[in-house]
Amino acid sequence: xxxxxxxxxxxxxxxxxxxxxxxxxxxxxxxxxxxxxxxxxxxxxxxxxxxxxxxxxxxxxxxxxxxxxxxxxxxxxxxxxxxxxxxxxxxxxxxxxxxxxxxxxxxxxxxxxxxxxxxxxxxxxxxxxxxxxxxxxxxxxxxxxxxxxxxxxxxxxxxxxxxxxxxxxxxxxxxxxxxxxxxxxxxxxxxxxxxxxxxxxxxxxxxxxxxxxxxxxxxxxxxxxxx
Numbered sequence: 001x002x003x004x005x006x007x008x009x010x011x012x013x014x015x016x017x018x019x020x021x022x023x024x025x026x027x028x029x030x031x032x033x034x035x036x037x038x039x040x041x042x043x044x045x046x047x048x049x050x051x052x053x054x055x056x057x058x059x060x061x062x063x064x065x066x067x068x069x070x071x072x073x074x075x076x077x078x079x080x081x082x083x084x085x086x087x088x089x090x091x092x093x094x095x096x097x098x099x100x101x102x103x104x105x106x107x108x109x110x111x112x113x114x115x116x117x118x119x120x121x122x123x124x125x126x127x128x129x130x131x132x133x134x135x136x137x138x139x140x141x142x143x144x145x146x147x148x149x150x151x152x153x154x155x156x157x158x159x160x161x162x163x164x165x166x167x168x169x170x171x172x173x174x175x176x177x178x179x180x181x182x183x184x185x186x187x188x189x190x191x192x193x194x195x196x197x198x199x200x201x202x203x204x205x206x207x208x209x210x211x212x213x214x215x216x217x218x219x220x221x222x223x224x225x226x227x
Contacts, residue, residue, distance in 0.1 A: 054101025
């Protein structure tokens, strides 16, 4: 009898629990309906247990920043001295993101503002395919290069393919953008807007690892659907 109880209980813990139309698993990562998410002031917000919380959307899973902080705190306790410094820096980053993000998210979605976040498949199903990054005609040449959107004024040439790579994988020094940001909510930004976003305190100097050319490429990628 006890064995069956433990088996059933273990299965229950691994089930995805539905909270307010949002599917949440025991690990804190969640698959959300777009009705339960919105973007505001560079933060992705999701409704969890009746509260709007800031977090990151990655591979159709949303994880609240407070969960990231808790996970890192647990890792720091078990980490070797050589790894504690890096983990502590990451923890401070997510603590600041959690504090500032929740101030924005607790206000709720802007009235009449459509949710710009990508639509994850319900219950972990395959998300809808993203639009092709093929640049539109006008500002872009056949190779995806552009000097529009303030890029040329900065003496740079942006490239869509390079920008996509930085957004999704980083440039070898910096982390990727996709880990914390929804690309669809960042579109149509000018070069100066993208550059200034890296000066925000929660970016923790990530912009120091990006060149002006990298910023130009990111700007090109975010504007690839513009004429």
